[in-house]
Amino acid sequence: MADLFDTAASSADRKPAGPRPLADRLRPARLSEVIGQPQVIGPDAPLTVMLGAGALSSLVFWGPPGVGKTTIARLLARETDLNFVQISAIFSGVAELKKVFEAARHRHANGQGTLLFVDEIHRFNKAQQDSFLPHMEDGTILLVGATTENPSFELNAALLSRAQVLVLERLGPEDLSRLVARAEAELDRTLPLAPGARAALVEMADGDGRALLNLVEQIAAWDVTEPLDRETLARRLSRRATKYDKTGDEHYNLISALHKSVRGSDPDAALYWLARMLAGGEDPRYLARRITRMAVEDIGLADPQAQRHCLDAWETYERLGSPEGDLALAQAVIYLALAPKSNAGYAGYKAAMRAARQSGSEPPPKIIRNAPTKLMRDEGYGAGYEYDHDAEDGFSGQNYFPDGMARGAYYEPVDRGFERDLRKRLDWFTRQRTRRAAD
Known part of the structure; x- marks a missing residue:
């Protein structure tokens, strides 16, 4: 792993001269020589406080590649006089873990502690992760895990409860x-x-x-x-590929950034995050689906054309493919970012779903039930139904909720875009319904 530091390590800490990579020659000798990560090793930062108190706990380093996770773990072992053992979850199995634990037990019996550094710890399955627990609890090992994936999703709750997660950031x-x-x-x-x-x-x-x-x-x-x-x-030089995992944490971070930039009416930020995802190799069809979802959830009826615009962009991409079709998605993103926003339809739908679950199997009132047979007509199905087109103003004002159920109010249009007009219509129907109820 890359080891990053500010000043040259002392000659006593250097390995014998030889054909060694530059990154290896620049390994820090002390934590104070590590570049970056002040939130972890700076004054009053967690590791500084732990070392000062002589109470280092098991740790999980979460961060992107090349930011010093291995380096810091190695230096922690040096500064606490622990034996440093490094394994990778990619290459290690149950047999190797047993050997590591057995050797650590022998050291522990002889008064020597072990700092076990596990690279890519998220690659271990649940049973393998659980195997660390008894050795952490009895002090046989002090575990330091490193992962590029979100520990909340990839590591067992039992292991996380026994270790402190420290976030390492990409170098600026x-x-x-x-x-x-x-x-x-x-x-x-x-x-x-x-x-x-x-x-x-x-x-x-x-x-x-x-x-x-x-x-x-x-x-x-x-x-x-x-x-x-x-x-x-x-x-x-070949530019490094953008760090982007289409199924990992970065995927969800970037689509969240794109969605929130659209919702926040920032077309420039939205275009940037769209470009980041496309440059990282994201499937444009996934983006087309998510962009259409944004139109439905965050714009809704404030601009009824937004959804159509997204579907047209999606179809254009299907016909043109990349890279030409990517432009259609970009234009849809710009349109959405600048469109008036409303989640009134989304909120109304969720409120109606809650009411539907609570009301159970309440039947519609008889006046609006279908009556194709004589028996059903004899039971009163459809009796008293008023045909709205025959009403003077095209509105009968009848109740369409189940008998005995209080009238619900789920859709509340905002005073933006086309929903301003819908608000006026809704208010007019409400006034008419109230007047007819009073007559």
């Missing part, structure tokens, strides 16, 4: 620039980059320190006589 541009400077000091040379190319290098790393050091190592191996500009650097 300033952190990555400091890491470049540190790498240049280690290499004893300045990278042949113009200022614009330096900024592009940081962008290419996309918050991943390990990826940045790999790029730096490539650039350092080039034989160039003049500083490279942004365009030349882009041609020589």
Whole structure:
């Protein structure tokens, strides 16, 4: 894993010289040398407080790749005199876990603690995760897990109750620039980059320190006589793929961002999140469905054309495909963001569903029941029904709720867009219904 730090590690902490990757040569020797993550290792941050009190608990580091999860775990073992053992849930099974626990028990019996670092801990199944619990409880191991997935969804509640989750964040541009400077000091040379190319290098790393050091190592191996500009650097280096998992936490974060940007009437932000998802490889058909849902839920009858616009964009995509059809989805997103918003129809539907569940199997009043047979007519089905088209103003004002059920009021149009007109119509019908009830 990438190890990120501010100042050079002491020579006593360095490994013997050899053909080692730059990221390995830049491993921090102390927590204070780690770049970034002040919310975890800064003054008064959780790890600083735990170490100061001499009471380090089991931990789960949640964060993207290349932000120092392995580094911090290794340094915690060093600063607490615990034996550091590292395994990966991708390559380890039950047999290896048993060996790890047995070795930890022997150390524990001899007065030596074990910090067990489990990379990709979310890859273990429930039974494997449960196997850690007794060894955590009796002090045989201090567990430090690392995951790129949301622990709330991927880790057992029992394990989470025994560990503190600490969130590590992607490295910002300033952190990555400091890491470049540190790498240049280690290499004893300045990278042949113009200022614009330096900024592009940081962008290419996309918050991943390990990826940045790999790029730096490539650039350092080039034989160039003049500083490279942004365009030349882009041609020589492949930009890293955007971090995006179409079935993982990032998927739900980005679709939530797109939906809320549309709801918040911000077309620029909505376009940005749409582009992020498309660039990450999201299925445009999924986006077409979600965009149509936004029209139904958040715009509704405030703009009846919004839903039609989304369906047309969806059909256009089906005919054109990508990338041409993506533009139709983008235009639909812009339309939705700028449309008047109302969830009155959505709220009314949910209120009606609650009433339907509460009222059970109450039948309609007889006046509006169908009466195709003589028996049904003899039972009073349809008796007294007033045909609204025959009324003077096209409105009979009869009750259509079940007999004995109080009249419900579920749809409350807002004073925006087309629903202003619907509000006027609804108010007129309400007044007519009240007048007829009084007659």
